[in-house]
Amino acid sequence: MRNVRAIRNEADYDWALAEIARYFENQPVPGTEDADRFDVLASLIEAYEAKHWTIEPTDPIEAIEFRMELSGYTQKDLSELIGSRSRASEILNRKRPLTMQMAHKLSVEWNIPAEVLLKPYHLDNR
Structure with missing residues (x-):
């Protein structure tokens, strides 16, 4: 070569x-x-x-947004997966944390690593 x-x-x-x-x-x-x-x-x-140049691990919301962008999923798809349109909005806007059940569904259905979804992350409590 x-x-x-x-x-x-x-x-x-x-x-x-x-x-x-x-x-x-x-x-x-x-x-x-x-x-x-x-x-x-x-x-x-x-x-x-x-x-x-190590890349810092993604927080759960960034991982969800990345999967949505990559796979063409919408907020409606997320709401159908976790059961509520308002809850999906609150999660994406960092107003509500993911539950263990939500993290499990996202991991299984959207193939997002569970260890990423279970990491602590910042909520916007305004």
């Missing part, structure tokens, strides 16, 4: 980003040397980012 190296610092990281960017416009054919090179670069970049 041509010209792939470890990412040890920001300069190496910038190089890897520039190298992989070429493949976004001209995607390599699976099974080719370019496809293998793309996979290796992506893995190296991912490992470097995970080590140097």
Whole structure:
């Protein structure tokens, strides 16, 4: 495989980003040397980012909003899942906490990790 190296610092990281960017416009054919090179670069970049830029775990409401956006769910879908349109609104607006039963339904039905849904989070008590 041509010209792939470890990412040890920001300069190496910038190089890897520039190298992989070429493949976004001209995607390599699976099974080719370019496809293998793309996979290796992506893995190296991912490992470097995970080590140097950890992402704080999402709070429950952000996780629900992310799942809604990703899956095309609406507030109506959430209200049908948890049983009440007003309750769905209160939860999304941080006026009411999730119950264990709600967290369980969201975890099972929407595939949101339970450990994210059960984390403490800020409520807006205005």
